[in-house]
Amino acid sequence: MKNIKILCASALMLSPLAAVAQEVSDDVVKIGILNDQSGPFADIGGKYSFEAAKMAAEDFGGTVLGKPVEIVTADHQNKADIASNIARQWYDTENVDSIMELTNSSVGLAVQGLSRDAKKITINTGAGTTELTGAQCSPYGFHWAYDTxxxxxxxxxxxxxxxxxxxxxxxxxxxxxxxxxxxxxxxxxxxxxxxxxxxxxxxxxxxxxxxxxxxxxxxxxxxxxxxxxxxxxxxxxxxxxxxxxxxxxxxxxxxxxxxxxxxxxxxxxxxxxxxxSFYWNMNDETRAFGERFLDRTGMMPNMLHAGTYSAVTSYLKAIEAAGTDETEAVAAKLHELPVNDVFVTDGHVAPNGRMMNQVxxxxxxxxxxxxxxxxxxxxxxxxxxxxxxxxxxxxxxxxxx
Incomplete structure (x- = not known):
């Protein structure tokens, strides 16, 4: 009996180490930027939001909880069915943890609904409809940057x-x-x-x-x-x-x-x-961010680009604070943590997933x-x-x- 007690105590002591070893699924945090890259919204989002997301990951240090951060992207062509198919593939076979940007409201609603069922986090920075945080809200859905x-x-x-x-x-x-x-x-x-x-x-x-x-x-x-x-x-x-x-x-x-x-x-x-909700020429911090973005893209950032930077940053901060990339824990931290970055000062996430920033x-x-x-x-x-x-x-x- 004494030996059994010692073994049980040892197991309890080791269990936190086992949890730490599994704190990031698949040993990588993968974020998908899904948006219009060839149609009418390509300039207001598109490859520029992808660059903003990469900037956020780099500025965070390229890793979270000791694991690499990877940013992937795809063009949904402004079609909800294409966007949904890409999202399913990302979740089912490519181990994407979260999808962001989602310019076009019909796309944003479709992917948020699919992600709710899959228990995956979405942060819309490109879609504008208030339905995202209204009747079609999700415990794993968040809305950044602006809405109608x-x-x-x-x-x-x-x-x-x-x-x-x-x-x-x-x-x-x-x-x-x-x-x-x-x-x-x-x-x-x-x-x-x-x-x-x-x-x-x-x-x-x-x-x-x-x-x-x-x-x-x-x-x-x-x-x-x-x-x-x-x-x-x-x-x-x-x-x-x-x-x-x-x-x-x-x-x-x-x-x-x-x-x-x-x-x-x-x-x-x-x-x-x-x-x-963002202008590059507001203060020294926004001007410095704008110049860095301009050097990478040839364009000054708009609110979708800066909002995507903020969304990725906040997601990584939430993973760090939760000690895991598990969806429920990260969603709870996104609701809990204040949002302070180049995009917003003293922002916060409301119970419906709306991030309350100034415009x-x-x-x-x-x-x-x-x-x-x-x-x-x-x-x-x-x-x-x-x-x-x-x-x-x-x-x-x-x-x-």
Whole structure:
């Protein structure tokens, strides 16, 4: 009996060592960046978000809990079925631990749902729909960087307060566009404005003439572009060709980033109002990060790129704090730990998975106001996270008590 007790005690002493030896599954932490790399969102995310993720892993030291961090990537081509197939392959045969970025809301919702069933963590930094932290929330799903509610709080309310109280929407025909239009319209109406109508256009179309003519004929003071990427850029270019802004109507780009402003040039984009949650030219830390990113990519980072950097960093911090890459433990730490990095100060994750970060109302500078390359924004106001995002209790997420 004495020998048996000694053996049992020895086993108990060794069990923590056995746990440490298995703290990282497959001896590598593998993160997948799944996004649009060949379509209308390739510049606002794409290979640039992949580089941001690699920067985060490198800045973390390249390892976590003594095991290497590997970043992989794939193009979902803006198709939910393709994205889901890639996610299944990554989980089932390639030992990917977490999937991030997920530009395109239909893709984001599909992959988050699949990952919930697989008990894998997703951090959406590219998708905008509030459904990710609403009715379709997941205990393993997190939403970083922005959402359609935050965009609407800034753009919709601000323009109505300036007297722009009648709106017409050009809306991309998928979940993101619907959500962005609905959220913005609600804030326009709350501020005393009215909605004169809307029209939906296919994702990735190149001819906006009929849609713009309908918006022009409405007489609305503001034409809200509930779209993103090349869709928004092409609509703005064609609106200029029709002389819409010269005739007095304003364009509100409801999701527009530094990448698109650069693509259009200040001459075309000047005066636009938009909302971003990151700007490289805010302070010394953001400027240093921006210059490093520019050296690697030839582009200054927008909120999706910086948000992806933050998401990867936070995920690695959560693994380190949990002492394991096991999903339940890491998800708990993501909810528990504050978020402090180049993207956000004093951010925190709400019970529905929404990371509550500040957002900024921006106005694009005129060419003569820009002092250095990529200096494109005047910051009009800062909106705290608890004002920018839906309160968790009102989100419709069943995880929120």
């Amino acid at each position: 509610h935050a965009l609407a709080v800034g753009t919709g309310s601000a323009l109505v307060k300036e007297g722009n109280d009648s709106w017409y929407f050009l809306t991309a025909d998928y979940a993101f566009g619907y959500s962005l239009e609905e959220n913005t319209a609600n804030f326009v109406k709350e501020a005393g404005g009215e909605i004169l109508g809307s029209v939906r256009h296919p994702l990735g179309t190149t001819d906006y003439s009929s849609f713009l003519l309908q918006a022009q004929a409405s007489g609305a003071k503001v034409i809200g572009l509930a779209s993103a990427g090349l869709d928004t850029q092409n609509a703005i270019k064609q609106a200029a060709e029709f002389g819409i802004t010269q005739a007095g109507q304003k364009l509100a780009a409801l999701l527009f980033t530094l990448s698109e402003v650069h693509g259009l040039g200040l001459e075309t984009a000047q005066g636009l109002y938009l909302v971003e 900024y109302l921006m106005q694009v500078k005129a060419p003569g106001e820009s002092d250095v390359p990529w200096d494109y924004y005047n910051v009009i106001s800062t909106i705290p996270g608890d004002q920018a995002y839906i309160a968790p209790a009102d989100s419709g997420c069943p995880l929120v008590e």
